[in-house]
Amino acid sequence: MIADKLSLLVLDATEVKYDARGFHVQHTASPNILPQIADAFLSENFHLEMITCQDRRENDNAFRLIYQFNQYGTPQRHVIHADIVPDTAAPSIATIFPAADWYEREIFDMYGVTFDGHPDLKRILMEEDYFGHPLLKDFVDPPNPYRSEDGAS
Amino acid sequence: MNSRFEVEQDPKNRDTYYLNMGPQHPSTHGVMRIKLHLDGERIISAEPIIGYGHRAHEKMAENRDYIQFLPNPSRVDYLGGMIYNVGYCQAVERAMDIEVPERAEYIRIICNELNRISSHLLWLGTFLMDLGAFTPFLYAFDDREKILDILDRITGSRLTYCYARFGGVILDIDDIFLDNVSNFCTYFVERLKEYEKLVIGNVIFRERTIGVGIFAPDLVQKYAITGPCLRAMGYAHDVRKDEPYGIYDRFDFDVPTQTEGDCFARTLVRMEEMRQCIRIVEQAVSDMPGGLFLAARVPRRIRPPEGDYYFCVESPRGNFGMYIASDGSDIPFRLKLRTPSFSHISTMPAVMAGTMLADAVAILGSIDIVVPEIDR
Numbered sequence: 001m002i003a004d005k006l007s008l009l010v011l012d013a014t015e016v017k018y019d020a021r022g023f024h025v026q027h028t029a030s031p032n033i034l035p036q037i038a039d040a041f042l043s044e045n046f047h048l049e050m051i052t053c054q055d056r057r058e059n060d061n062a063f064r065l066i067y068q069f070n071q072y073g074t075p076q077r078h079v080i081h082a083d084i085v086p087d088t089a090a091p092s093i094a095t096i097f098p099a100a101d102w103y104e105r106e107i108f109d110m111y112g113v114t115f116d117g118h119p120d121l122k123r124i125l126m127e128e129d130y131f132g133h134p135l136l137k138d139f140v141d142p143p144n145p146y147r148s149e150d151g152a153s
Numbered sequence: 154m155n156s157r158f159e160v161e162q163d164p165k166n167r168d169t170y171y172l173n174m175g176p177q178h179p180s181t182h183g184v185m186r187i188k189l190h191l192d193g194e195r196i197i198s199a200e201p202i203i204g205y206g207h208r209a210h211e212k213m214a215e216n217r218d219y220i221q222f223l224p225n226p227s228r229v230d231y232l233g234g235m236i237y238n239v240g241y242c243q244a245v246e247r248a249m250d251i252e253v254p255e256r257a258e259y260i261r262i263i264c265n266e267l268n269r270i271s272s273h274l275l276w277l278g279t280f281l282m283d284l285g286a287f288t289p290f291l292y293a294f295d296d297r298e299k300i301l302d303i304l305d306r307i308t309g310s311r312l313t314y315c316y317a318r319f320g321g322v323i324l325d326i327d328d329i330f331l332d333n334v335s336n337f338c339t340y341f342v343e344r345l346k347e348y349e350k351l352v353i354g355n356v357i358f359r360e361r362t363i364g365v366g367i368f369a370p371d372l373v374q375k376y377a378i379t380g381p382c383l384r385a386m387g388y389a390h391d392v393r394k395d396e397p398y399g400i401y402d403r404f405d406f407d408v409p410t411q412t413e414g415d416c417f418a419r420t421l422v423r424m425e426e427m428r429q430c431i432r433i434v435e436q437a438v439s440d441m442p443g444g445l446f447l448a449a450r451v452p453r454r455i456r457p458p459e460g461d462y463y464f465c466v467e468s469p470r471g472n473f474g475m476y477i478a479s480d481g482s483d484i485p486f487r488l489k490l491r492t493p494s495f496s497h498i499s500t501m502p503a504v505m506a507g508t509m510l511a512d513a514v515a516i517l518g519s520i521d522i523v524v525p526e527i528d529r
Contacts, residue, residue: 020247022463047377052476052489066476068463072373072383072390077463099376102499110211125204125528134212 002078005040009033023068023077031065031082031090038093038100041069041078048093049077051103053111055137057086063113065090084113092118110135169197174513176205182279183524187501189513196513199505201498206528214488219245219455220319222488227313229490230526232275233469235268235304235314242317243398244464244475248457249319254445257321258400262437263334264304264316266430270341271300272469273423273430280420280518281352284361289352296344303333319455320448335438338431345428353421362416366504366516370414376500380471380493381426382520385411385418392467404433416519423521456483470494470521494526 006013006027013027029037041048046069054064062083069078084090092115094101104115105124112133115121123130132139175186184205190197210229214222226241227234239261246253278293301311307326308316316322352358368386372378383390391408393401409425411418459481465474471493478487497520505513 020250021461022247022465023461026461042374045374047374049377049472050474050476050489050491052487054478054487066461068476070377072388073395075396079461079463097375098503099496099499102495123204125207127204134209135215137215139212 002040002044002046002076005044006037006078009037009040018077023079024075025077026079026081028081031084034065034067034080034082034091035093035096037067037080038096042096044071046071046076046078048097048099048103051100051107053107053113053135055111055135056083058137061085063111065107065113067093089114089116091116092121094118109133112136168192172510175202182518182522185498185522185524185527187505187513187517189505189510191510194510196505196508196510199502199513201501203498203524203527206525208525208529210490210529211488214485216484218483219457219485222485223318224313224315226490227315228525229492229529230468230470230473230494230523231312232272232523233268233473234312235264235308235316236466236468237473238314239265239317239399240464240466240468240473241475242319243466244462244477245319245455245457247464248462248477248479249452249455251320251451252448253321254448255442256325256444257446257448259437259441260322260326260446261317261399262401262404263434264308264314264322266434266437267300267304267334267337268314269469270427270430271297271304273427274300276423276469276518276521277348277352277420280521281358283514283518284358286352286355286358289348292348292351296341299337299340303330303337306330306333318447318451320451321446323447325446331438331441334434338435338438342428342431345424345431349424353424359417361511361515362420362519363413364415364417365512366416366508366519368414368500368504372500372503376503377496378471378500379496380468381419381422382471382497384409385422386414387412392465392472396465398464398466404436406432416515419519419521454483456481465491468493470523470526471497490529492526492529494522494524495529498522498527 013025016026018024049068049070052066056062056064062085065082067080092104094104104118107113108121109123109125110133169192172189172191173186174189176184186202188200188202210225226237230237274293274297278290281289305311307324307330308314387410389408389410394408406429409422411421457479459479462477463474465472474491476489477485480486
């Protein structure tokens with residue numbers, strides 16, 4: 001059972017109300033055990049639905065990585081929250097779940113969070129020579145030289 | 154790597170070369186590039202390069218409130234716009250516990266399923282055109298126009314709908330709309346048989362698709378494949394059945410599956426899905442209740458309670474999920490769009506390796522990607 005395997009790994013697991021929230025169990029984990037967690041989900045026939053990130057530097061001085069695993073058939077969504085300190089790398093799970101490859105590239109592109117052990121960590125949505133990470137809360141859009149002062153294009 | 158050169162020689166091995174399929178290739182159906190490493194016509198490796206149509210919908214969500222974000226979801230996937238628009242409303246409604254009147258739920262079901270048929274029709278036409286058949290394209294667009302006319306009459310738009318509101322829909326339907334829909338249903342059931350005669354039995358089509366682009370069974374779990382691509386591999390997984398949202402649990406419909414997992418199986422699944430859509434629409438039309446089309450008491454300020462929410466719907470391409478992190482204010486703290494095309498296109502290196510260049514076109518067409526949905 002996935003619950004037994006996870007109980008050895010994660011810090012705490014909270015059951016949430018599926019009818020209101022859309023997922024079943026929320027876990028908090030330290031980032032360095034993410035590969036073991038991914039292994040546990042892989043062996044229990046779960047798939048990686050998505051990885052995303054939150055810029056929580058103002059509240060908690062951390063980036064929160066959010067991993068969501070689910071299984072086909074009866075939904076059983078597990079959400080893993082892993083907070084990492086800015087300017088540190090999180091371990092990559094792209095070798096375990098290839099789907100993570102692009103999600104991790106997207107997070108690197110949008111937040112500047114790096115992943116150790118990723119096969120080819122580079123920008124995915126923005127162009128290669130782009131200067132910033134757009135989804136950071138303090139990101140400032142550069143002035144558009146093609147737009148006039150009053151905002152009309 | 155200089156992308157301006159269409160063909161370039163690999164200095165280590167003079168026999169192989171790189172070819173950029175895209176960004177303006179017709180069979181990518183949008184601005185996307187696939188960098189193919191070729192040996193003659195055999196693909197050694199393929200690398201999709203995306204982001205040409207990135208419009209930062211997720212950043213936009215963090216800069217405007219929930220109501221102002223209403224027009225955006227249908228722009229994410231412009232072929233299944235109604236389903237995305239309704240899905241976003243349902244996500245916020247569930248987070249805030251807003252009641253939706255019965256009539257609005259039925260209207261949403263009809264619009265959703267008509268939109269799914271129109272998306273599948275466009276896919277059918279363009280997929281076959283990629284394979285060299287021009288006639289089905291004209292047939293499919295003819296029928297698609299009929300759906301767009303029906304939806305245009307009540308929503309005012311033909312492609313990027315913004316019809317659903319928190320607590321219902323913006324305008325009520327009338328009897329003419331219901332007549333149009335039931336007329337279309339009777340017409341389209343007959344028409345589907347014609348499509349099957351025209352397409353499924355065609356020798357060239359079968360040669361181009363049977364056994365081509367097979368998804369290996371282990372890809373399913375590793376890449377989280379969903380939608381018709383998954384059902385073509387024998388999994389009867391459909392969000393409408395497994396975790397019914399709205400009132401989908403009241404309708405009687407089947408989840409079509411095939412086992413081969415090749416381009417041909419994906420075609421059969423989508424053809425049968427259109428028939429099931431018609432079944433749902435017919436039931437919804439006959440059960441259409443009266444009453445309100447928009448809830449009378451919708452909170453003036455849309456502020457979901459603090460916390461994370463995930464809501465997923467069955468889009469024409471697969472499992473579309475919205476992750477909303479609310480901090481209790483008017484503006485989402487984070488809104489992540491989990492789109493099926495993004496997952497499917499990331500399997501391309503694994504699926505395309507070892508196939509022929511002409512098969513790459515068939516594979517890309519058969520998984521039904523929408524590029525703005527990949528780039529968001």
